[in-house]
Amino acid sequence: MQRSENFFAHLGMKNTQGRNHLLDVLEKTEIPLTAEDIYLKLKEKSIEINLSTVYRILDLFVAKGIVSKSTSSISNKSQFELAKKEHSHHLVCIQCKKTLTLAGCPLKCYEKKLKNKTQYDITGHKLEIFGYCPDCKFFANKQEE
Numbered sequence: 001m002q003r004s005e006n007f008f009a010h011l012g013m014k015n016t017q018g019r020n021h022l023l024d025v026l027e028k029t030e031i032p033l034t035a036e037d038i039y040l041k042l043k044e045k046s047i048e049i050n051l052s053t054v055y056r057i058l059d060l061f062v063a064k065g066i067v068s069k070s071t072s073s074i075s076n077k078s079q080f081e082l083a084k085k086e087h088s089h090h091l092v093c094i095q096c097k098k099t100l101t102l103a104g105c106p107l108k109c110y111e112k113k114l115k116n117k118t119q120y121d122i123t124g125h126k127l128e129i130f131g132y133c134p135d136c137k138f139f140a141n142k143q144e145e
């Protein structure tokens with residue numbers, strides 16, 4: 001997908017190569033990435049960039065609302081993904097960290113009920129599901145024996 005030339009201009013940002021490359025990486029992945037993940041992916045493509053630059057661009061993207069930042073409950077690291085209108089949840093393997101993005105949100109109805117019950121204006125929620133993926137399941141069961 002080709003971004004319009006005005007993409008950054010609309011947001012009052014300069015269109016730099018680093019910003020474009022970083023956005024490319026985020027657009028091509030389904031799962032949240034840490035700054036190091038992004039840095040390594042850029043390196044794989046032989047793109048010259050410093051880790052500190054990656055952090056700086058990510059902070060800027062977060063400030064502009066292009067990217068959303070969260071903290072992985074497993075590694076406790078900051079992770080980044082494109083901010084989407086439709087929010088989603090992740091299923092994470094606690095062994096190999098393989099992450100699936102789950103379609104839809106199971107909490108929408110619950111939020112409505114909660115709002116009626118508590119009179120709170122609900123603005124959002126976080127939900128992450130953990131487990132062992134098929135590859136790690138066997139290994140995990142072995143350890144418990």
Ligand SMILES: [Zn+2]
Pocket residue numbers: 093094095096097098132133134135136137
């Ligand atoms: Zn796994």
Ligand SMILES: [Zn+2]
Pocket residue numbers: 087088089104105106107108125127
């Ligand atoms: Zn949800």
